[in-house]
Amino acid sequence: MVTSRHIAIDLGASSGRVALGTVEGGKLKVEILHRFPNGGVPVRGQLYWDILGLWREVLHGLKLASSYGQIASIGVNSWAVDYGLVGKSGDLLGQVHHYRSPCLGGVMEQVRAQLTDEAIYSATGIQFLPFNTLYQLAAESPETLKRADKLLMIPDLLHFWLCGVAVTERTNASTTQFYNPQTGGWAADLLDALDIPLSLLPPIAEAGADLGALSPEVVRETQLTGTRVVLPATHDTASAVAAVPAEGQGWAYVSSGTWSLVGIETSQPIISARSLAENLTNEAGVGGTTRLLKNVMGLWIIQQCNEVWKLDYADLYAQAAGVASGPTIDPDDVRFLPPGADMPLRVQTSCVQSGQRSPQTPAEITRCVLDSLALRTAQILNTLEEVGGQRIDTMHVVGGGSQIALLNQLIADASGKTVVAGPVEATLMGNLLIQAGLPLTELRRTVRDSCELQTFSPKTATVQSCR
Numbered sequence: 001m002v003t004s005r006h007i008a009i010d011l012g013a014s015s016g017r018v019a020l021g022t023v024e025g026g027k028l029k030v031e032i033l034h035r036f037p038n039g040g041v042p043v044r045g046q047l048y049w050d051i052l053g054l055w056r057e058v059l060h061g062l063k064l065a066s067s068y069g070q071i072a073s074i075g076v077n078s079w080a081v082d083y084g085l086v087g088k089s090g091d092l093l094g095q096v097h098h099y100r101s102p103c104l105g106g107v108m109e110q111v112r113a114q115l116t117d118e119a120i121y122s123a124t125g126i127q128f129l130p131f132n133t134l135y136q137l138a139a140e141s142p143e144t145l146k147r148a149d150k151l152l153m154i155p156d157l158l159h160f161w162l163c164g165v166a167v168t169e170r171t172n173a174s175t176t177q178f179y180n181p182q183t184g185g186w187a188a189d190l191l192d193a194l195d196i197p198l199s200l201l202p203p204i205a206e207a208g209a210d211l212g213a214l215s216p217e218v219v220r221e222t223q224l225t226g227t228r229v230v231l232p233a234t235h236d237t238a239s240a241v242a243a244v245p246a247e248g249q250g251w252a253y254v255s256s257g258t259w260s261l262v263g264i265e266t267s268q269p270i271i272s273a274r275s276l277a278e279n280l281t282n283e284a285g286v287g288g289t290t291r292l293l294k295n296v297m298g299l300w301i302i303q304q305c306n307e308v309w310k311l312d313y314a315d316l317y318a319q320a321a322g323v324a325s326g327p328t329i330d331p332d333d334v335r336f337l338p339p340g341a342d343m344p345l346r347v348q349t350s351c352v353q354s355g356q357r358s359p360q361t362p363a364e365i366t367r368c369v370l371d372s373l374a375l376r377t378a379q380i381l382n383t384l385e386e387v388g389g390q391r392i393d394t395m396h397v398v399g400g401g402s403q404i405a406l407l408n409q410l411i412a413d414a415s416g417k418t419v420v421a422g423p424v425e426a427t428l429m430g431n432l433l434i435q436a437g438l439p440l441t442e443l444r445r446t447v448r449d450s451c452e453l454q455t456f457s458p459k460t461a462t463v464q465s466c467r
Ligand code: LFR
Pocket: 013, 078, 079, 080, 081, 082, 099, 235, 236, 237, 258, 259, 261, 295
């Protein structure tokens, strides 16, 4: 018997999906109803999101969902840190900036010089990344901030458009670098020091909260009736980590996609001189947990290269598996952050500058990036074991990148840990099962019972250093 049906809207940096989840007999079935492309829109040297285009796709997906029987709820998740500013009338003010936009160059450095790393980190526990909301807001003009009534993170903005209720869901709030995980509220002192009005920030709400019914306009557009808007963990990484199919202790995760988020789950934030020195982040998770993790540049580098090569990904990874390991890069070098058709050249230049040979073919460049991601993952795992004070035996790799057998094996080899790969659709599964009201342990059991996992054992157990 079907217990409930829910719709998850998963907005990723390169594509979005509207998916139907059916919870039945302790299992979750996920059906993708609508896929659409996403990406930065370059205008006059800056990069923006096409938020209205995304909204149109969401409405289209919801309309498709209306023929599937009664849908209990809808929830949106997306990447973190980006936001829209809304005026008093509720209208969106201006464009939504893309976190890879060049306009942020140098802002983080200015803010860090003004406030000090210790003050920012002790109040937030969040890693210093140049695109954090804190720096994006610091880059807004005083006039813009004056006109704005509310700041809404991307999923919160879509929830506002779906049902008219404005909140900030906690997991995504924590990525702003002006949320205090110790108090569970906004880091008012930081905002004050930067003249950012606290009044911009809506109340913080929990994943699982029922925001209300769809607005009459959305009902008219989509034909969905009796459907509620229920918050998932709106930060995609939070929903993905909620769906890590782990049991007990001694595990870490890699949420593998455009980014690789490498971390452990802790019961408390770890904010110390060591975690600051390692630039580890403490993002809020589901059920009061903390994601102690680090961002690794991820498959983004290969995705950008493949914008030029236009190769079939499965073929590219198969060819990369046939190439011997060779040069490596530091994937977290900021040179790899912006988009650009010169990404293959950036990889080659980085290799040459560190005294290595330059990878030549797409397969060699791909192999170089995958080797480097695996090495970086293994290094971070070592740090997490030390800082978190726990031994890690198993690495759970979830998300789209968990389909790349070569990368899973390289992570197992570089870390000496057993890698358990899957589910591919962790973000959607986490989103849907949070809407269904499952507590974390039950949620993870349901994920285990609903998908196939693959295990990769380490062939070697050495951690080398990335250049
Ligand atoms: C992954 C992700 C990461 C966040 C990055 C930028 O999709 O949400 O967790 O650091 O995107 O928002």
